[in-house]
Amino acid sequence: MPDAGGRLMVGAFPSPAIARKILAAAAHWHVEVKCGSADPAALQAWRDASTEHERAWALLQRMDGQLGTIPPSLALPALQAAQQRRRAAAKILAVLVAAGGGIVLGQAGLQSAPWQAWTAALRTAPGQRRHVSLADGGRMEMNTDSAADVHYSATHRRIRLHHGEIMLRTAPDPRPFLVDTPHGVIRALGTRFGVRCDDGGSTVSVYEHAVEVRCAARADAARRLEAGQQLSFTASAADAVQAVPAHQDSWLRGMLVAADWPLQQLVAELARYRRGRLVCDAAVARHPVTGTYRLDDIDAVLESLCASHGLQVTYFTRYWATVAARQI
Numbered sequence: 001m002p003d004a005g006g007r008l009m010v011g012a013f014p015s016p017a018i019a020r021k022i023l024a025a026a027a028h029w030h031v032e033v034k035c036g037s038a039d040p041a042a043l044q045a046w047r048d049a050s051t052e053h054e055r056a057w058a059l060l061q062r063m064d065g066q067l068g069t070i071p072p073s074l075a076l077p078a079l080q081a082a083q084q085r086r087r088a089a090a091k092i093l094a095v096l097v098a099a100g101g102g103i104v105l106g107q108a109g110l111q112s113a114p115w116q117a118w119t120a121a122l123r124t125a126p127g128q129r130r131h132v133s134l135a136d137g138g139r140m141e142m143n144t145d146s147a148a149d150v151h152y153s154a155t156h157r158r159i160r161l162h163h164g165e166i167m168l169r170t171a172p173d174p175r176p177f178l179v180d181t182p183h184g185v186i187r188a189l190g191t192r193f194g195v196r197c198d199d200g201g202s203t204v205s206v207y208e209h210a211v212e213v214r215c216a217a218r219a220d221a222a223r224r225l226e227a228g229q230q231l232s233f234t235a236s237a238a239d240a241v242q243a244v245p246a247h248q249d250s251w252l253r254g255m256l257v258a259a260d261w262p263l264q265q266l267v268a269e270l271a272r273y274r275r276g277r278l279v280c281d282a283a284v285a286r287h288p289v290t291g292t293y294r295l296d297d298i299d300a301v302l303e304s305l306c307a308s309h310g311l312q313v314t315y316f317t318r319y320w321a322t323v324a325a326r327q328i
Helices: 022-032 040-048 051-062 082-101 106-110 114-120 263-271 299-307
Strands: 130-133 138-143 147-152 157-169 177-181 184-198 199-214 224-227 229-233 255-262 277-280 290-293 311-317 320-325
Touching: 022 040, 022 051, 022 082, 040 051, 040 311, 138 147, 224 229, 255 263, 263 277, 263 290, 263 299, 290 299, 299 311, 299 320
Parallel strands: 157 177, 277 320
Antiparallel strands: 130 138, 138 157, 147 157, 157 184, 177 184, 184 199, 199 224, 199 229, 255 290, 311 320
């Protein structure tokens, strides 16, 4: 059962708990391997990234017999589309949950952010952007590595952003337009606005008209934001309102604009658009960087950045790299 930290206990195999999100990632890799679309180097890099990753992968291999009960409709031909692969991964995780009581997830686990993100209907991979036409005539742009669901009913219009970044332009409609993140709810008041969500919190940036923001644990306290304003918040608290940074929405044009950023901040942003792990060495983390960078070829950006700032990229694997000072 889940422990106090929300982590899964693996009863059939006595060992410390494995985080739900890591088990979900292992299920995803299992599907990619079964349908022949996995990159062996990327899988190995993921397994090598932590002992928990390797334990989750080993658990899947031990339970491969139970996974064999998955319906034939999830076999190779049906797994060519990315959306079908994601659904198959969710079903594999469900099989793991049910198999012999080996993993007890429970209803709370099924409602957890990692589970919902893996089973989201709308997703983008690292480096991918996606345009979504909404049923009311509105538009949603999805940035890199994002997961969302759209729920329209007779009484409301609701977007659930599990993680990542979206830009929304709402259409006139009497139904309320809401965006849920794990940290709260944003209500559009006839507007164009962006929402970004990660483990640390959510940020909403307003470009036209206004929105209302309510933290998940303080639903009775609404904060109103006008055009040009930005707010970062967690489930329990919100920061002070800030001005929307210049070029915040440049990702819509496939660009990243840095204005005197610390190198660590730039590398962290570039890492969002690239598969694997990309980090900045602490010795050069505060080095200031200014420039405009294309997001469709991060390796080319890194090469240019190194040439102009006396840096080098050390690749442990193709999917694990560190930006550091050039060695003379």
